[in-house]
Amino acid sequence: MADTENPSTSDHLRDALDGPWRAVRAEARVQLAGDQFTGDPYLDYHAARARVLEQMRAIASMGYAERGFRRENGGTGEPGEAVVGLEMLAYADLSLWVKSGVQWGLFGGAVENLGTERHRDVVKRLISLDLLGCFAMTESGHGSDVANLETTATYDPQSQEFVVHSPTPSARKDYIGGAAEHAGMAAVFAQLITEGTSQGVHCFLVPIRDEHGADLPGVTTYDDGLKGGLLGVDNGRIVFDQVRIPRENLLNRYADVAPDGTYSSDIENPSRRFFTTLGTLVRGRVSVGGAAAAGARVALSIATRYALKRRQFSDPDSGQETLLLDYRSHQRRLLPLIARSYALAFAQNDLVRRMHLVQTGQDLDPGAQRALEKRAAGLKVAQTGFATRAIQECREACGGAGYLTENRLVTLKADTDVFTTFEGDNVVLTQLVAKELLTAYSDEIRDLDALGWVRFAATMAGDVVRKRSGVRQLIQTLRDRSDDTVDDGDLSRRSVQLQLFADREDYLVRTAGYRLRARAKDTAPFEAFNNAQDHILAAGAAHIDRLILEAFIEGIAGIADPEARELAETVCDLYVYSLLEENQAWFIMHRFMSVERAKAVRRGVNELVDRLRPDALTLVEGMGVPESMLRAALLDDASVFDRISSRTSV
């Protein structure tokens, strides 16, 4: 497809969307194209899990695993490559992506980032799949509220062991990928208790199965059974009954327990210790968002290519049947989603780049880690929510064919469905983003309970929004670029668009703060917070939208080819206009947009889908999912497209 001598417009677009690790993507497109890495929906779920495990061995042998680990642990130390390489698995099969992500991302990441040199051997063994692990954080009773996990790990100085225990039914570890069948070891998050004192949540390595796959003494595993999708992932439950592990199995990077039971940590503040621990796991959220967006690109590629072949109902003007993508309603269904897909791809590249710089020690800004966490949370929300919506729309846009498993859309939908939940429920994460905005990252805020948080936010919000973001500067740069002498409010100008996004964010953050303050005076803190919750969530969402637009703008700036760049600019306009259209009630109600301008936005969306219609295939190719990886039978099914060209009609 790609002619390296004479790259086409779609080649240029793909190159831009491939981002800093484009070489990894290019290699993966070749390596992963075969039948070997696809899922087989006809397998029994035990067989499907076994198949994925075999696929992982092939993936490991091709070097996908090492990238995520430091050299001293047997890796190559390229976290950006690791995330991008594994993301490409999502084009082949999302079960393969999830199970690989559990092994090397979550389990591996926990040992790599929370362990020390004494856990080096574990890392080496998990890279090679000599050791299969799982990441046992979530419990049946607590998923979002990690700080209140109930599993305990109580230190026994007599034997120099921790005793891992599930004290209540709700302490049961649940939904744990790998726990049902394959994992021999679990990275268990539990309340560390020593010398009679709980020190909060820490992570421990707990062997759970012997070499024959039988539960070890005190460990009982259960199979979560069938799920909405992800047939090849063996999610399960673990209950611990006084399971003893050596003292050294505490992953002791941030805290340790001496043989006599003395607890020590370099991070004195328990809350900061907790968040530092969780913060090292940010790669999971970065990855989930990326994989969800990749799944959406596959679905959009299938649905758009179908709409470029499938005809229905005669067009009296031409006498021919009309291509689906020539209907206005179908253009409005798919093209804005493609535009958002472009936006998210640029935003994800930017996020991975930032993550890479932080995790390789190249970004030493003290706030960088925390900013990264917020951005990762926000983009996880945006990308997973988008995937759910976009894949659903693609299924419907392919009609009955879209419902057949052989056409892959239903599997994509089912597999990605839980992405809005795992690695942080999207509502909870949006709230997390908003809280950071409202409190301007104040360090002390993470210590506060809801009471303190509401009081704090009420005093802080509003003054800080614009100061800390580079958005003003970017708006000025855009104005300079386009030689605008005055800002006349022309909505087609990027600076005006970005200003609108920033205005919405600022206003929502500021007013959420006022609202909390007003409420905090006369109601209990939870009620004050809860009454403003929809407002707070809107502030978080507006922030995420603005970040994505900025990333899109920066991404376009990196496209050298003028034709590709112009096309990307139009795609960006469609992203902006369709987002403004979705939120136009808000913009009008808060006087950021006149009614006339709102009507122009609606017309603008129609004009933009018209303008982009001829480039639909170019845009699909630019998204970078190779045709060989689409694997949707309908695209090659002559029965769906070939017909006698003229027929009598009633």
Place this chain on the structure above:
Amino acid sequence: MADTENPSTSDHLRDALDGPWRAVRAEARVQLAGDQFTGDPYLDYHAARARVLEQMRAIASMGYAERGFRRENGGTGEPGEAVVGLEMLAYADLSLWVKSGVQWGLFGGAVENLGTERHRDVVKRLISLDLLGCFAMTESGHGSDVANLETTATYDPQSQEFVVHSPTPSARKDYIGGAAEHAGMAAVFAQLITEGTSQGVHCFLVPIRDEHGADLPGVTTYDDGLKGGLLGVDNGRIVFDQVRIPRENLLNRYADVAPDGTYSSDIENPSRRFFTTLGTLVRGRVSVGGAAAAGARVALSIATRYALKRRQFSDPDSGQETLLLDYRSHQRRLLPLIARSYALAFAQNDLVRRMHLVQTGQDLDPGAQRALEKRAAGLKVAQTGFATRAIQECREACGGAGYLTENRLVTLKADTDVFTTFEGDNVVLTQLVAKELLTAYSDEIRDLDALGWVRFAATMAGDVVRKRSGVRQLIQTLRDRSDDTVDDGDLSRRSVQLQLFADREDYLVRTAGYRLRARAKDTAPFEAFNNAQDHILAAGAAHIDRLILEAFIEGIAGIADPEARELAETVCDLYVYSLLEENQAWFIMHRFMSVERAKAVRRGVNELVDRLRPDALTLVEGMGVPESMLRAALLDDASVFDRISSRTSV
């Protein structure tokens, strides 16, 4: 649960929602409650299909099938009972509902309504399941565009047979429930050709399998294999190669071919004949909407009951963890969906009642059939679109637990997903509704191609909207009831609400007409239509919204118990406010709502969810899905709810 001596508020609500055939529903709740009628997601799909077939035999023995057929055909002649009775199967398992619907609704309905006395024996055999059938309308090349089906049935006067044939790859019948395994006979829609002339689409009975299940000569069936859901339904493909059937196998209610090949019909106009034929099949659309809404009620019952048990994050005010349903965001997620569920239940009852009157000859208004078709199409769109959205929201609202098959939400989502497509794609149906509005049901319009239609619509639209609807009268009645002397525009008044809905519909229909007219002057007809397509679809959607609100209002009027009635009024307010909120950009932009009023709408939604929160369980019980039919493991899983009440927190 229900104490017949002292009915509770939820009993009264359930009674109201149960509608005219409440006795059928009450009986079904008892009959269908056992394990016998549930699906088993762990079965291989062949076994799942066999299981459903066995379940159908039990259903048939309980009299569910006879209701839909006339006495002379061996039935009891109660179409309303038939639709409602089968709808109750959806609470147990949607595969059972679909496969039953194919047999008795689609296949049975075709023979019953398009056949004559010579097909009586077929009807009797299909009622008892002595004969299994399928409904072979859709082809791989044509689903929405039924008039252009490619399968031919060519009459051969020599042998007095029709020759059924698939002349092209795209003529293959596809997605046909029953075609993969069980059906022995197909009701095949094909172009009837006799004496060298095509007479348009007619329906023929074609035996496809022998008693051993082998394809008959000239028939080749294929299995569509796995789908997004509906594991127990054997969808497949059929290709005909010059298959000969007796002349008498034409379902000849509206047209016949004499032994010598002479074609005759009481309906001279071929277009009217075609639409009369399709019109008799309206029960399918009525049923699909009802079953989708039933699936949504199951999901909402599960998610809301879960939200009333599941806690997460401590509330500093109480020291306890907070119930999910006490969060504003969760209330906003679920309660407006419950309100819409109530609205749709009333609308569905009204629709079934109208269908029953038409189909039992009690409504002799010449326009009644056509009005019924439009209403059925509109409510099919509303209910199936709602089910897709609501069940998705319920899955997400139950987090990781929602993703486990044992908690049923993913199965409900997967099974109902195709409901937006089958029995008419929702976009196409919305357009059908809008076209009827724009052309005021003019009879000639159905003959017109796009060219003629656009020209016609341009002249008609606008003048007729208000005249033909009873909405003015209802608004006046509402004003009288509430003793409003003046209409002061108070949004809490039902008359004002309904006026807003009617204004939106009128405006959209009228302006769509103007827009077509303006365009028709200077562009080709398809382009004129296509440029206004989003506008036309909005007009259809607004009409559907208004019909549903009217049905809600009428439904409430039938509730005698004052407490239940007052609660239903609040639920209706929430339905109205949340719908106004969704469309507030439109209302503001078209000057039907001031910015201040729009803000009041948003506050109103918050106030209403607050007010309804204490009644959440009552509302769930009122929806009428018995607890015994929910079958979601999480509702009885102590691990999800029981925990030590206080714990140290970091």
